[in-house]
Amino acid sequence: GDSVTQMEGPVTLSEEAFLTINCTYTATGYPSLFWYVQYPGEGLQLLLKATKADDKGSNKGFEATYRKETTSFHLEKGSVQVSDSAVYFCALSSGSARQLTFGSGTQLTVLP
């Protein structure tokens, strides 16, 4: 079945550091790929998405490129802020129901 493997955390960075969270996937067909973020005490929010190979999703300074050849969708941000501290989930959408299959989540803490 479909699966998502995500970089294990927790990840701790200083403010303005460069962030990479690795994500690879296994899926039949052509899934859509997503990053969701869960801030402390809040629900899941869509951060960015890509629906086909070579698409780049971007939002709030975060970027991820759909790489079919490496089955990857790594999340990057050039300069993190304290307010980016959250749990980040990589996910894919596939099948007739388009249900989401999630990675295990990566806890990011940014220190001032």
Next chain:
Amino acid sequence: GAGVSQSPSNKVTEKGKDVELRCDPISGHTALYWYRQSLGQGLEFLIYFQGNSAPDKSGLPSDRFSAERTGGSVSTLTIQRTQQEDSAVYLCASSLATYEQYFGPGTRLTVT
């Protein structure tokens, strides 16, 4: 506009009791999903409703779990004879005929 709402936000119940969790999707969204977020299993798909079609129940973990969606809008997830392993956050999401799912704040269920 209003987002996905869920009630109650927290529910504590005794082992063996039945519980009902409610989800109000975003108005006009035809697709509705239930997921479960637990420490041991991460985020798991439970069930999917699309319009008036038969639901996709492939993610339900046992026959103690059921869900219905009335009038193509509000949905209720019912867990019968609750067990301690049912303790989790139950998330509802809705979407249009796109790949973007919008999540509610969740219901935290604790079975004592």
